[in-house]
Amino acid sequence: MIDTSENLIIIKGQIKTPEIESCQNHNGNYKVVFRNIPSAYTYKEENVLWLTDPEKPDPNNYQIISKGRILSNIKALSIFKAKSHNYWHIRFQNGTEYDYREKDLEIIESCLGRVVRKVYSNI
Numbered sequence: 001m002i003d004t005s006e007n008l009i010i011i012k013g014q015i016k017t018p019e020i021e022s023c024q025n026h027n028g029n030y031k032v033v034f035r036n037i038p039s040a041y042t043y044k045e046e047n048v049l050w051l052t053d054p055e056k057p058d059p060n061n062y063q064i065i066s067k068g069r070i071l072s073n074i075k076a077l078s079i080f081k082a083k084s085h086n087y088w089h090i091r092f093q094n095g096t097e098y099d100y101r102e103k104d105l106e107i108i109e110s111c112l113g114r115v116v117r118k119v120y121s122n123i
Contacts, residue, residue: 004097005056008080008087010049015087015099023050051087054078064090065106 002009002020009017011032021033030048031040059074071090078089079102086102 004089004099005076005078005091006052006054008051008054008078008089008099010051010087011043012047017089017099018097023048049082051080051082054080054089059090061109063108064088065108066100066104 002017002023004017007017008015009020009023009032016032016034019034021035023030023032025045028045030043030045030050032043032048033040055078057077057079059077062074062077064071064074071092073093074090075093076091078091080087080089088100088102088105088107089097090100091097
């Protein structure tokens with residue numbers, strides 16, 4: 001099972017980490033086994049982005065808004081940095097976890113009361 005707080009796997013532009021049981025790089029291709037599907041799928045290396053080594057800021061220092069709703073009861077944050085995008089993995093107190101593109105969030109640094117990043121989706 002993939003540790004979602006330490007790894008973020010994007011396949012063909014879609015975040016797939018929560019669905020993946022295992023992922024291995026073999027000779028320029030990735031072999032991916034999805035949960036509840038016994039077969040391994042092979043993807044070309046250019047179709048897979050595997051991000052590791054996230055920043056782990058204190059969630060108490062941020063107010064995060066998604067689709068107009070303030071996200072509360074955040075237990076842990078992992079921020080994965082890619083060349084052109086950042087992704088936030090959020091673990092809540094009740095154990096649920098969600099992944100977000102940074103551009104889809106409004107992020108406010110709570111302790112200073114100023115907007116650190118105010119990014120809206122162009123959707």
